[in-house]
Amino acid sequence: MPLPRLPLLAALFFVSGFAALVYQVLWVRQLGLLLGSTAQAAALAIAIFFAGIALGGWFWGRRAKRFRSCLAAFGWLEIGVAATALGHFILLDAYGLIYPVLFGLVEGLPGGDLLLKLGLAALVLLPPAILMGGTLPVLGHELIRRPRDLGRLGSLLYAVNTAGAAAGALAAGFMLPLWLGFSGAYLMAVGLDLLVGLIALWLARNQVLPAAAPASTVIEKPSPTDDSASVGVWTLAFVSGFVALGVEVLWTRLFAQVLQNSIYTYSLVLVVFLLALTLGAVLANRLCRLRTVDTRWIMTLLLISAGVLVALTPFVFHALTGGLDYVAAGRPFHEYLLRVAAVALAVMLVPGLALGTILPYLLRGLEQSRASTGELLGRLIAVNTTGAIAGALVSGFVLLPLLGATRTLLVLAAVYLTVAAALLASSGAGRLRLAGAAISVLIAGMLAFLPLGNLQPLRLNAAANERLVAMVEGAHATVAVIERDRHQLIRVNNHYTLGGTGALESERNQALIPMLIHPDPREVFFLGMGTGITAGAALLFPVERVEVCEILPEVVSLARAHFRPWTEGLFDDPRVTIHAEDGRNCLRRSRQRYDLIISDLFTPWEAGTGNLYTLEHFRTASTRLKPGGLFVQWLPTYQVSEREFAIIARTMDEVFDQVVLWRGDLFPAQSIVALVGQNEARPLDPAVPVRHGRELAGNPSLPADLLEAVALRFYAGNITASGLFAEAAINTDNRALIEYLAPRTQREVQAGRARWLTGDQLGLLYERLLRNPGLANDPYLARLTDAQLGYVVAGRSYFHHGVYRLAGETERAALFLEDFLARTPFEVPPPEMEPPQTLSGWEESRADHGRARSPQQ
Known part of the structure; x- marks a missing residue:
């Protein structure tokens, strides 16, 4: 044929x-x-x-x-x-x-x-x-x-x-x-x-097959300037790869400041970039058909166009996002993706097309080469890809931390203009060419040192009187310490807050509750650090070793510099080891065993976070526990629907012999809860929180019923014994359900089409857990007396009191408050105050807790 x-x-x-x-x-x-x-x-x-x-x-x-x-x-x-x-x-x-x-x-x-x-x-x-x-x-x-x-x-x-x-x-x-x-x-x-x-x-x-070798194999009469021209092509190929991949890294960082940062949005930015490169190659194909125009003039025009257009992208980006405002807030999932695609196309398509035209058009300059077609294509790919490797690494790990994303983009744009100037100058001694080269160099210099004005990498909320304390544009993320209402917080990539001193007691609860229910917590592993307040609370106990793993080194450095007063010596205590590493990987490679593994609150829809809720990760955690050890997974109920909660609970229940649920607070609107897994199903010893509570308070004479009531009101139910989630799907590394479902839920909630697991929905879950199998039949509570079981019911009642109070149903709220008071051996704040929230400072309100970890939209 x-x-x-x-x-x-x-x-x-x-x-x-x-x-x-x-x-x-x-x-x-x-x-x-x-x-x-x-x-x-x-x-x-x-x-x-x-x-x-x-x-x-x-x-x-x-x-x-x-x-x-x-x-x-x-x-x-x-x-x-x-x-x-x-x-x-x-x-x-x-x-x-x-x-x-x-x-x-x-x-x-x-x-x-x-x-x-x-x-x-x-x-x-x-x-x-x-x-x-x-x-x-x-x-x-x-x-x-x-x-x-x-x-x-x-x-x-x-x-x-x-x-x-x-x-x-x-x-x-x-x-x-x-x-x-x-x-x-x-x-x-x-x-x-x-x-x-x-x-x-x-x-x-x-x-x-053809009778002879392809004509491209040998060129009969090569140009006398063939070799020197090829050197210029290889140089341009390297520069093109270096700048193009560097620009992609920086564009991705810019979009991370205003997007959901889920698997969907990252993929969308990549698709738009590749689409732009495709269109650039199509344009190069058309330009290669022009035989009457000097290729050097066309290449110079392409380089200048690419440089100018790339330099404009930070300005276009800030204009389209209203100065780093969250894109398409309040839009449902599919409409949100369309809006994101529209912004990405507006920012990247035209400059990306210019970037994508340069490499394929270089083939036009190789048509007079002595080498074979295959060798020319292979060498071009090799040189360009080598430049791409260098550009991505240098831009992401050297220039970005040194200069910031916007300035680095302008520097890369200046590189194109400088190369265009060199190409013009080498084209001959004509005054026009020399003038053009001088102008290109001048523009490149201006771009490199251009004042950025309002193009700042962080958006502060003036209405909340926010003030920037410190900021790092690092290789991993843009991280800032911000002061708001006399409190400090850490914010990542402009819209995600890791925690702060405004939620001090509730952050400590994330360590105190697990520490109180374990008989003898000596070695503790924290997956996630944030401000360090949670991990620091473990040092209030006589622990022997605390290991902390935080994925963002920028967070570690800023927390060390600005949150020492609230971390109980976390950054100085010789018992503490802090790793700037992915927590899942850190735990898997560890050869140690721990009494407690406490996994922090994470934003479920962010790319990669779903890996921390998989069957494989929970199995790893199970193997790293000592006998009697506890694995604790905190969840923000204000960032998961009942569907995602059921998947995570079912996945943990598949691994651990017994999984129970503890509340981190009694706040109805923005609650946190902990799934606590045991390798061997053991009942709670009510004497343990009493002993730890007395040690923590430094008062051995504190009444036992007081300490029991404070601790047991946070118990919510037995996941394993209830069987409520036996039919839920399991989240695995292969079937990453949370990774793909949580971003959809987040957008639907923002659009008012779905609900988080808060308020009355969370209250219904608590009721179902207490009724199945019932407090008297809960194996985890087998050692509790009737009075102690009453403290569990009291916690339920106080939560419902808060739900109905927020809903304006004062009569029903009052009934639940009466039930709480009847079962509780201590006084509580009057109804007009916030409900008591914490263990170590239960008299303090923590209305700021949810905002301490949710997107600021």
């Missing part, structure tokens, strides 16, 4: 690009589960993947001319990608089992953990990535028969493959994992690659 038509091979290359981005998205996530969901781990995975692409482009490009049929070679490369990608299942499972042992071998060595992560990423990613890198040069060598077609057809292949990548990013971010699970989505990508490879082999088998 004749040589296959271009549309068919283009379709195969589209599918190849689709599968490649599905792989990349899933690889980054899976490696994040093993290496930690930190910016460093994600950058490492992407850098290794890009390094494989670069090596593959260079290696296979040089060998393309040796293949008898490049189409067959393309088919085998695709099959090879599928085969090596399958090895990821074996490698990741094996590594997960031996990781704690390997970490123990390198622990304490400078850079040992980083080398360990680097080794795994290379082992998993390099083999398939090296094969992927060869697909463009090999297929291009097959299709491009004439040197003059290198720009036109090469840019077309690049556009088709990038369009496939955009579609793959959309599918992997929005649909496939929820429909098929991550393993199913991965196997689908493997199947697609295998199908592409088999079709290519079938086409090659029926292909009529």
Whole structure:
């Protein structure tokens, strides 16, 4: 049969690009589960993947001319990608089992953990990535028969493959994992690659080979300036990769300040960026057809356009977001995504198109090269991808912390303008060219040092009298300490508050309640730190060791500098070890066992947070407990619906022998609750909170009934014994339900179409838990007397008192208050005051608690 038509091979290359981005998205996530969901781990995975692409482009490009049929070679490369990608299942499972042992071998060595992560990423990613890198040069060598077609057809292949990548990013971010699970989505990508490879082999088998080698293999009369021109092309290819990936990193950081930051919004920003690159390649394809205009003039115009447009993006971004206001607040899920897409397109599409035109248009400048088509394409991919690795790392880990996101964007824009000036100056000695070069350099300098004015990285709430105390634009996030109403708080990425001194007692409760119910808490692990107030409360007890893991190093440094007075010596006590690391990874690699593992409140819809509620993570926590140990998972009921709560409770119940529910407060509107898991089902000893309470107060004569009442009113029910959630779905690493459902719920609640698990809904849950199986039949309460059981009911009554009081139903509120008073051996504040909320300072109100951790929308 004749040589296959271009549309068919283009379709195969589209599918190849689709599968490649599905792989990349899933690889980054899976490696994040093993290496930690930190910016460093994600950058490492992407850098290794890009390094494989670069090596593959260079290696296979040089060998393309040796293949008898490049189409067959393309088919085998695709099959090879599928085969090596399958090895990821074996490698990741094996590594997960031996990781704690390997970490123990390198622990304490400078850079040992980083080398360990680097080794795994290379082992998993390099083999398939090296094969992927060869697909463009090999297929291009097959299709491009004439040197003059290198720009036109090469840019077309690049556009088709990038369009496939955009579609793959959309599918992997929005649909496939929820429909098929991550393993199913991965196997689908493997199947697609295998199908592409088999079709290519079938086409090659029926292909009529040309009588001679392709004309692109040898150029009869190369230009005398051929080599020097190629050097300029390779330089531009490196710069293009460096700036383009650096800009993508910075755009992603800008959008993190105003978006939900879920798996959906991150995917949407990536899809828009890839779409812009696709359109840029299409434009390059049209420009490559122009034969009457000097390529240097076109490239200079592209560089200047890219520089100017990138420089404008911070101004456009701030204008469209109203100065970093939350985008589309109050909109339901699908409308929210459309609004986000519209803003992303407005900010990124045109400048991204300019960025995306530069690389494929460089092929036009290589049409007079001596090298073969495959070698040229492979070298271009290698040089550009190497620049991309450098650009992402330097921009994200050096320039951004040093200069900030906005200034770094302006510096990268200035790089394009400086290169354009150099290209103009090298084009000849004409006055016009020299003047143009001088103007470009001048503009570049102005951009680099331009006053930012109102383009600040943080939005303060003037109505709340907020004042900036300190701020760090770090590689991981933009973190600030803010003063509000004489209290300090930590805010991350402009809209997410980790906690503060305004919720001091309630934050301490997150440590005090678990510490009070454990018989002898000596070794405690905290997953998440925030301000450090919660972890510091553990030091009020005679603990021997406290380990704290906080994913954001910027949070650790700011908490250390500004929250010492409220953390009970957390940052100075020799019993304390603080890790700036992903908590899940930190716990998994630990060889220690703990009496208590306390997992902090997290924003459920943020990308990566769902990993902290999975079956696999809970199993890891279970294995890190000592006999009689407790795993405590705090949940913000004002950020989960009953559906998400049921999934998390059911998942924990699948792992632990007994799971019970404790309240962190009695506040009806913005409550926190703790799921407490035990490996061996044991009843609560009522003497334990009495003994700990006396130690905590430094008063051994405190009445037992007082301490029992204070503690037991926070008990809410037995998840395991009730069986209420036996039919709920289980959240796993493969079926990440929380990751995909929580963002939808958040938007529907904001639009008034759904409800959080607060108020009367939470009250109904408490009633169901107390009735099933009933207080007298609750095995966790088997050692309690009738009077002590009455304290549990008193807590229920006080919660309902608050619910009805907020609803304006004063008579029903009064009845529940009477019941509370009748069962409680101490006085309470009058009804017009906030309900007592805490253990160590129960007389204080904590109305600020919910705001201390919810998005400021």
